[in-house]
Amino acid sequence: MTFVPGVFCDKKEERSYWFLFKKDKVLYFGKDNDIRFPELLSPSELGLKTTEPQFIGTIDGKSAFTAQVFDTEEIYYNCCGVAQYTYSGLRELYTQIGREMFTIVGRALHICRWHESWKFCPTCGAPMEDSKTERAKVCTRCGRIDYPVLSPAVITAVTKGDKLLLAHNVRFTDGRYSIIAGFVESGESAEDAIRREIMEEVGIKVKNIRYFGSQSWPFPNSFMLGFTAEYDSGELKPDGVEIDKAGWFASDQFPNLPSFASISRALIEDFKEKHPAK
Numbered sequence: 001m002t003f004v005p006g007v008f009c010d011k012k013e014e015r016s017y018w019f020l021f022k023k024d025k026v027l028y029f030g031k032d033n034d035i036r037f038p039e040l041l042s043p044s045e046l047g048l049k050t051t052e053p054q055f056i057g058t059i060d061g062k063s064a065f066t067a068q069v070f071d072t073e074e075i076y077y078n079c080c081g082v083a084q085y086t087y088s089g090l091r092e093l094y095t096q097i098g099r100e101m102f103t104i105v106g107r108a109l110h111i112c113r114w115h116e117s118w119k120f121c122p123t124c125g126a127p128m129e130d131s132k133t134e135r136a137k138v139c140t141r142c143g144r145i146d147y148p149v150l151s152p153a154v155i156t157a158v159t160k161g162d163k164l165l166l167a168h169n170v171r172f173t174d175g176r177y178s179i180i181a182g183f184v185e186s187g188e189s190a191e192d193a194i195r196r197e198i199m200e201e202v203g204i205k206v207k208n209i210r211y212f213g214s215q216s217w218p219f220p221n222s223f224m225l226g227f228t229a230e231y232d233s234g235e236l237k238p239d240g241v242e243i244d245k246a247g248w249f250a251s252d253q254f255p256n257l258p259s260f261a262s263i264s265r266a267l268i269e270d271f272k273e274k275h276p277a278k
């Protein structure tokens with residue numbers, strides 16, 4: 001599959017991919033490992049009314065659009081009254097659609113949500129309109145330009161010998177543990193944010209911070225920067241606000257872990273490869 005990101009569509013009136021969202025859930029059909037997204041001339045083929053479509057690029061040369069389905073619209077039923085299309089959270093589809101398609105639909109979700117939420121100028125309150133030259137909104141009165149909002153966050157796999165720091169966030173309802181993450185604040189470097197977040201959440205110092213990789217994470221608009229680091233000093237002490245439990249885990253002691261869709265899991269899997277269970 002070849003995805004080429006784009007802002008403006010030069011091919012009109014052609015059957016295209018449509019990533020249609022109801023709130024944050026995407027419309028798809030099929031099941032198990034045969035999940036597909038509709039290829040349509042327009043969403044009206046499914047009897048759906050949507051917001052103004054946004055072009056996101058091409059998939060194997062075919063245009064791809066995204067739009068929000070109006071809340072009142074119901075799932076499309078085929079002639080037998082069986083739901084042919086349904087909606088799902090994107091993360092829940094990860095194992096079926098794979099990383100490449102997950103990234104494309106994630107782009108669609110982010111653009112769709114931004115387009116719908118950025119209708120008025122934050123400076124003067126006048127309506128914003130789409131830029132004619134780039135993915136941006138331009139104020140119709142004062143000319144202010146705004147781009148899709150991304151919030152950078154850092155996520156770090158901290159090791160101590162052959163053990164990995166895993167923590168339970170109070171928001172995790174499924175007993176899952178993960179590595180420490182947090183948003184970068186104004187004026188901070190990624191490394192500053194890592195040191196601050198880890199000190200705030202579990203009370204330890206880290207050293208030898210190394211870049212691992214990054215991932216766009218549109219839930220709702222994060223841009224995750226992944227790192228590894230080593231324990232330096234201090235005693236583990238969860239802050240009790242965000243983190244209620246934390247510990248050092250060897251590969252053969254891991255509790256429930258995050259989805260394979262996330263960079264947190266990629267960092268944990270990387271640790272496992274380097275420190276296999278004995």
Ligand SMILES: [Zn+2]
Binds near residue numbers: 139140144
């Ligand atoms: Zn304005």
